[in-house]
Amino acid sequence: MRWKKDELRGWGGALTMEAELARPERQTALTDTLAETPCPAIGARRSYGDAAIARHAIDMTRLDRLISFNAETGLLDAEAGVTISDILNTFAPKGWMPAVMPGTGFATLGGCIAHDVHGKNHQLAGSFGQHVESVLLMGPDGKTQRISLKSKPKLFRATIGGLGQTGIIMSARLHLAKCPAGNMAVHERRIEDLDSFLEAFNASRADYQVGWLDMTAKDTHLGRGILEEAHFASGPFVPSKKSRAVPFYLPGFAMSTPIVKAFNWLYTKRIPEAGRDRERPLHKFFFPLDTIQHWNRLYGKRGFHQFQCVLPDDEAPATLALMLEAVASSGLASPLSVLKRLGHGRGGMMSFPMEGYTLAVDIVNKPSAKALLARLNELARNAGGRVYLAKDSSLEAGYLPAMYSELEDFRAEASKADPEDAFETALVKRLNIRGQA
Amino acid sequence: MTETWIIVGATSSIARAFARSCAARGVELHLLGRDMPELKRLAADCTLRGAASAKAVAFDARKPEKFEDIIDDAAQSSSILNAAVFVGSMPAQSAIDANPSLIDGVIQDSFTGPARLLQLLAPVLEERGSGTIIGVGSVAGDRGRIGNYVYGAAKAGFATYLSGLRNRLGRAGAHVVTVKPGFVDTAMTWGIEGMFLVASPEDIATSLIKAADKKRNVIYTPFFWRYIMLIIRSIPEFIFKKLSV
Known part of the structure; x- marks a missing residue:
């Protein structure tokens, strides 16, 4: 197998590493590659931090049958x-x-x-x-x-x-x-502040729910945004067309506060005060950002971090308010901020979901981002919440046991399956997920 | 009218993408190649993606004695018979320079093997007065370069063969498309230094389908390779011989 020297970047682009990649196209090539150099597999590289970064990695995207x-x-x-x-x-x-x-x-x-x-x-x-x-x-x-x-x-x-x-x-x-059906019936309405948002989520009986937050809003407007509620409508399925791409990295000022504020204002005003109903094709509803390929380039070369946490119900209102204030006053907010309800369903020991509210915020990768992320991570831990490892680029290893209660069981199983730590990634090393002394 | 496509060298990256595009159109597929387990995987994949049928068929460009059975089998179907040829091999030129006997294999894989197969298919298409053959050559066949001139020579031979075959089959109502891809993101080019303007196999496959539908004769894909090769071909030999492009 030939290895390709390439820079591996998380989707956020804040973390990178010079790496060597194999990309088998046949099952036998996969076996040979692993025998030659045992190393982790990576997929579409859509995790934001360093979950798909390693010195050597096997790109699995051509084994797609x-x-x-x-x-x-x-x-x-x-x-x-x-x-x-x-x-x-x-x-x-x-x-x-x-x-x-x-x-x-x-x-x-x-x-x-x-x-x-x-x-x-x-x-x-x-x-x-x-x-x-x-x-x-x-x-x-x-x-x-x-x-x-x-x-x-x-x-x-x-x-x-x-x-x-x-x-x-x-x-x-x-x-x-x-x-x-091929379409979703989507109801969108403006939400005035954080309390109203949490109430609206509690009252909602919709199958699909997602909230967009204006992270530039402060004081009495803190937590304002748009709530989308949806269920299946009717109509045949229409496959997605090839999407347009952001051809190059935008200059850094594209995500500066005045521009983000202006965007958020327009984005909110799109929705009439009385709310609106419309039908959206499945891929437009489920994958809104896929319409623009390489949208991560909008943040410029320095990239961005995504912070996503889940907070248990009783702690969520107070902690969310603190988090929103911290982001709004930092001037690092971007237009991409999402609030959702999560249930208790989870499939594995290291799964992210827990019953409560999940907040996801994109944060421009400026020097001041470090302090903000540290604050957000701390708030999540203090609230008994959990940070999503698929997004993470900034967590402290010490927070991990409190957030992931089955960590020790996971470590034991992973060590049994992979005694030499061949599948360690940059994320796993950074947070000492495998538990080396 | 349903269509049957014989895909020669079906496990290569471009061929796989092409087979999937065909599958989505509900065609019958004969997937030819050496790696039987992979062909079977591809056949299952194509069936799930909409192919009317997909069959894995053992094919080795260096074993022409099996070719007749392969063509006979495909000709059983009464639908419009087509073929797309993706085979070829490109050992490093340095390996060939060290061991000249490798030349025979390259010529067989990239030129004489597929030509002998198409030679058996041609009368069937003539008789039916329909069908399309897509032959994949390479921009490497447009001019012999220090880096891969044996592969280039084989592809040049194949391109000339396809030109003649087009001349022959055109009279009977069948069509031949010669395709010259530039750099494509495949296992063959993975990790090779100096690649630029690399196209995805899916984009190439789409251009092949279009070219067949529109009965194009010779296409470069992506299109701009026509101009790149125009420049490369027009460099006078006394200069070209000193270049290592």
Whole structure:
């Protein structure tokens, strides 16, 4: 296998590393590569921090074939490199879709499992890993085994959300859900402040819910934004068209406070005061940012961090207010800030979701970002919350045990599966996730 | 009218993307290659993506004695018969320089093997008065360069063969498209230094489908390679021989 020297960047672009990458296109090439240099697998590189960064890595995106599909039960077997939008485009016309879809259709099946991702319907459907029937896993010695919750409960739960630490996810069997229609009926309305937002979420019975926050708003306007509630409407499925791309990195001032304020004002005023209803094609509703390829270049070369945490219900109101104030007064806010409700569903030991509210904020990578991120991480920990490792670029290793209560079980399983730490990534090293003394 | 596509060298990156594009159009596929497990995987993938049928067929460009059976089998179908040829091999020129016997394999894989297969297919298409053959050459065949002149020579031979075949089949109502891809992001080019303007296999596959639909004769893909090669071809030999482009 030829290795390609390339710079690996997280999607946020704040963390990078010179790396050597293999990209097998055949199963035998994968086996040979791993035998030559045991190293972690990476997918679409849509995690924001350093989850998909390592000195050596195997790019799985060309192992993206569909293996089998049972049209009675909806069980799909596919290679790890297949993308979520590929699954949607192929199966929605037949009436099936992934039960859980992350915010980008570019994410791979393997990546969705390794991060146990969630969607806008988490309360209803749980996390991605809860729909995985089994995983074909390759150990550092090249041996493969099929694992499921029944056959190997511990190893399976260490693999779901396991950041690739238990082995290379070669393929997986996923229960697809019925896809009732090609369009979503979306109701959008403006929300005046944080309290109203939390009330609106509590009162909402919609299948799909997502809130957009104006992170430049302060004082009495703190926490204002737009709430989207949606359910399946009608109409046939129309596959996504090829999207337009941001051709180059924008200059740094593109995300300066006045521009973000102006954008947020326009974005809010789009929605009439009385709210509005409209129908959106599935991919436009589920993957709004996929319409613009390389949108991360809008932040310029220095990139950005994404902070995402989940906070338990009782602590959420007070902590969210502190977090929003901290971001608003930092001047580092970007237009991309999301508030969602999460249910309790989680598939693995290191899964992110817990019952409560999740906040995701993009933060421009300026020198002052470090202090802000440290403050946000601290607030999340103090509230008994959890930071999402698929997004993280700034957590302190010391916070990890408090946030991830099954960390010790995970470490034990990962060490059994990968005794030499061959699958360690930059994220895993930075946060000492494998637990070296 | 349904279509059948024989895809020769089906496990290569571009061929895979092309097979998937065909599958989405509901065609019958004969997927030819050496790596049987991979062909079977591709066949399953294409079936799930909409192919009317997909069959893995053992094919080795260096074993022409099997070719007749392959063509006979595909010709059983009454649908419009087409073929797309993606085979070829490109050992490092330095390896060939050290071991000249490697030349025969390169010529067989990239030129004479596929030509012999198409030679058997041609009468079938003539008789039916329909069908398209897509032959994938390379910009490397446009001018012999120090870096890969044996591969280039094989591809040049294949391009000339395709030109003649087009002349022949055109009279009977069948069509031949010669395709010259530039740099494509495949296992063959992965990690090689000095690649630029690299196209994705999916984009190349789309351009092949378009070229076949529009009955184009010779295409460069992506299109700008026509101009790059125009420049490279127009460099006088007394200068070119000193370059290592």
